[in-house]
Amino acid sequence: MGHSTTNYNLDQKFDFSAALKKSIMTVLGIGAVLLVAGIILSMTGGHDHGAEEGAHAYHWYQRLFANLWINNVYFTGIAVIGVFFFAIQYAAQAGWSAGILRVMLSLGYWLPIGAGLLIVSYFIVSHDIFHWTHAYLFDKNDPQYDYIIDGKGGFFFWPLEKGTFPIFFVVRMFVFLGVWIFFFNKLKALSFEEDRVGGTEHWRKMRTWSAFFLVFFAVSSSIAAWDWVMSIDTHWFSTLFGWYMFASWFVAGLSAITLITLYLRDKGYLEMVNENHIHDLGKFVFGFSIFWTYLWFSQFLLIYYANIPEESVYFVERLQSDVYGPFVFVNLILNFFLPFFVLMTRDAKRHGIFLKVVCSLIILGHWFDFFLMVQPGTLGHNGGFGLMEIGMFLVYGAGAAWVVMSNLGKGNLVAKNHPMLEESYHHHI
Template sequence: MGTHNYNLTEQFEFTGKAKTLSIIAIVIGIAAIGFGFSKETLHERTFANLLLMAYYFACVCMSGAFFLAVQFVAQAGWSASILRVPEAMAKVLPIAVVILLVVIGLGLYTHNLYHHWHAEGLTDPNSENYDKLIDGKSSFLNVPFFMGRQFVFLTVYSVFAYFLAKWSNNEDVEGGLNSYRKSFKYSCVFLVIYGFTTPIFAFDTVMSLEAHWFSTMFGWYNFAAMWVSSLAAIAIILILLRKAGYMSWVNNSHLHNLGQFIFGFSIFWTYVWFAQFMLIYYANIPEETVYFYNRWENYEFWWYLNLVLNFLSPVLLLMDRDNKRQENVLLGVSIVVLCGHWVDYYQMIMPGAVEKGENGFGFIEIGTALGFVGLFTFTVLRALSKKPLIAKNHPFLQESLNHHL
């Protein structure tokens, strides 16, 4: 089959409305964060929102690198012509990592985050604040070991993301299979490391906000959320680029594949969510049920909205084959899924990070979210504009250009 008449040197120009709107969103985010820190009573809430969005930002970029690795290990042909998008997300990962580490470090230093295990006297038997359970976990939940794990995990992810992007660039310049073989080999290593460490990363960053509670399924629950969010982000960028006249080689079959992934992993996310909930609900052990009781009492609306956005919407709207192939439907569902997993992280993080008296929803939440959306858009599209939009020497490029389902 032929290559058609596609321009294999086509390059995205990051100018105009996309650039302007992303900068405006960043400014709104800075204003929201500044407003939150200007009032002492809102510090915890502001830190919680910063953690939410920094974690979300990092997770989506991490999963961009994960997407690349999965495609290399699977030797997938369908995705060869769209790899520049997750590649751009992977390139941005170091920026997301620095922001997340700064937020966590400042949160620990000021005691506005992780106060359930990092507060005065919790591990001192002579203190009135002594907590026997937290003391028992102190060999794992202590600042040096905690920050060390964060730094090592996130640095390793960033290094693999860097090299996967670098070898893709070398492949464009040098041709041949040497870079592809390196990508395949190191992707195998990366997937093993990623699979074993992302649950621990989720335990540390999110679950330890409520250090008395734990769930062995929490890591996989977070993995499902970050993976499907990344798939939705890739779909949105591809569709918007196609609407802007770029990447004309992306056809409805490519969208169909992405739609299948979003549909399937939304069901997987729901399965893990339900399994975690049902086991805790059925066992009815007070130290376990307190997690859900708190959310029903104080975050009931968000609890149910989470299921509507992340399960019912993608399942009902993407069940039909034709809907997966219609760019407007897939675009709408992908936006819903990204908003849905913001809600997912919101009801995971807020109850443990914010005292009941500081609960609220308003400019801080909306502005911080908009700021990070703007930052993600600006950095990813800027990275995307640095190279041609197609990996012209990828060994499976012809299969992808002629991909039809």
Template sequence: MAHHVEVVEEQYVFRSETRKKLFMLLALGVVFFILGLVFAMNDSGHHEAAHGGGHASVAEAQKLVASADQHGAASEGHGHVEAGGEHHEKPLWIRRLFTTLWMNNVFFTGFGIIGLFFVAIQYAAQAGWSVGVKRIALAMGTWIPLAGILMLITWFVTNHDIFHWTHSSLYDSKGADFDPIINKKAPFFFWPLAGGTFPLFYIGRMVLFFGLWYYFFLQIRKNMVAEDLEATNAYWYKNRVMATVFLIFFGVSSSIAAWDWVMSIDTHWFSTMFGWYVFASWWVTGLATITLIAAHLKSAGYLKIVNSNHLHDLGKFCFAFSIFWTYIWFGQFLLIYYANIPEETVYFIERMRTSPYSWIFYLNLILNFVLPFLLLMTRGSKRQLSTLKLVCPIIIVGHWFDFFNMVTPGVLKHEGGVGLLEIGVALIFAAVFLLVVLNSLSKIPLFGKNDPMLQESLHHHI
């Protein structure tokens, strides 16, 4: 029988040096952002020249689309040109700014909800190994309310420039812009109101999802804090129930959020695997973030209860779910490739053959599958802090590119690209996210001294 080990409670101190580094990162992001915005404003002449680079591919996509018999397929092609050439379109630099704000916010929202999802999984599975890292994931959940506020504000500012379906002319059956396919999807966005009015159902879902995610986060955190003060298992059982209910809600809400916030940008196109695909990308990014923070805390002398066995488990998660993401990616791609239906293939043709996105399309597979697979393949590599500190940022950056390619082509067509503006916004988000998370982490002990699973975690060996 394992003997009882006494442990000393640990508190993370958010030191001024760490704060300073994050503010420097924030300042760098702001500088990149301003320079990127200036370059984007002056870049209007360049993108005209670049039109030729991606135009053949877009034309090819349109040709494929037009060749379909169904009216829907033809109007998909029309929609792609129409959205790009509407008379009240904003300048390119504004659309680039809106697109990168939306894309980064959707990407970072994943960090918050996956943090909470990770905690819930540990309770529902009665997992013992994760006591030392559970509160890192919990701290990530602090981002949820901020992400929700940002999402609502960004949506109201950018909706017509990002979401083609928000234009009321598409729902006027007598108008020249009438789109029968988008009109049939109107109830999904506008119910109970008429198509082309205010998307009450859509905004209602957004508010409900963030509201309930934040509610579950507050309840689970409250029980974890209470457990520190009272040596009873009652709070652990409460959290098991709370986690189970959250996981059921999360299964539905995360898929619908993916359809709403990402898939509806390409309104004609759809994939039945898309909810899984976005979840897989969010999940492995969240795991990499938890692992990276744990590795840095361990290097700084914290988390004495976390040993190479726990690191091995985190490394296995990153390894396994990088493969899972690739499986979902390949499944979605293969089905669409094999069926070869024009209104489906246009999505991949835009991304594979259009100049600003094609290199990202292939880089995506290298950063998110090839490198994690090779670098984390051996047992020893998963147990090394240095390897984990190398692989986790690769996964996080890789999935940033993944979200970039999910969002940008549908909005900017062949005028998109990764420049200082996009990198600047990403750095600003990363710096603010880390400031919020590390501040939250310093508020409560790094692990629960009364957690009923603590002894199991201390004797965890693989």
């Protein structure tokens, strides 16, 4: 075997096979059936806790809305992480990853769809998900006036009057999603142009664009975390929440990239990707699982031992709840203990089977993380994990998989004129 990338078919295209289409559609179908069953159960189960909750009677569709929000935020995050990780490779002038750049970029194909769903769902679900959208909270003459939320009102409603239309909040949502999609399209166009033209000019351009994107993403992802998730529990706040949500997205995105890479290798694609590249992906998953845990524990520990009531209520309503208490431990087991103990050894990070199991469970685990961020603040004790949750997760997961895999088949699988392809081929750790 020669020592040059010329031995490989660099014009390889991924064939989105009938068998894979059938598998994804099957998952989608199962998810849809479970989702409908869950909705029907929720409608007929009639969890009407109106008596306990005063004026806020619980309706079945609130649980559907909470699920819509969880999945929209989660899968949009995984999509933008693909673009983020792609940009990091260029900003860091990384050579090892040259063979799998298109896999990272492919996650971004879900971004325009995810963004559309997120924006549309916001206008449908906002009153049921975001407590601060209710005008009476800002009316000093109303018995339900809330001075804490009133104090934060400018962040949502500026420059309009508090309690009207949250224009500042909505504009931020449009700008963040719009700019993320813009950068995805820009980087994608440059990447495919490089295939056509060759040379290093496009690599340099991508490096510059990547640097701009990373700066924008650092700020926007953090504010998006406050807007889309932290503002659900309006009284509570955590100064590291932006990092926390980013870490959750990042580990899930890395797991998705690893799973797609392993799938393609099993099918005979990406011949130049060897176990050293897989080892690196495994190290990222392992390392950032620990990073996520560090943030989880920092947030928990500081808030818990400070014991300020309006801060600690966030953890109290999760840990001491019959509904959510067990999932706090599911979250830690799937997202920390499992990757920590399974991927600790060098060999485990080089074996596809370990990575497939761990990455699949991590994607589920971080969904539970978002479930715990959203449901307690929106549904209280009416929430839970049942058919509706499983169904919605499968529908979104299958939909995202279809979009990513079908688009992956439209262009070259390998960035064939990447200046560091040779380095990637000789990558050894």
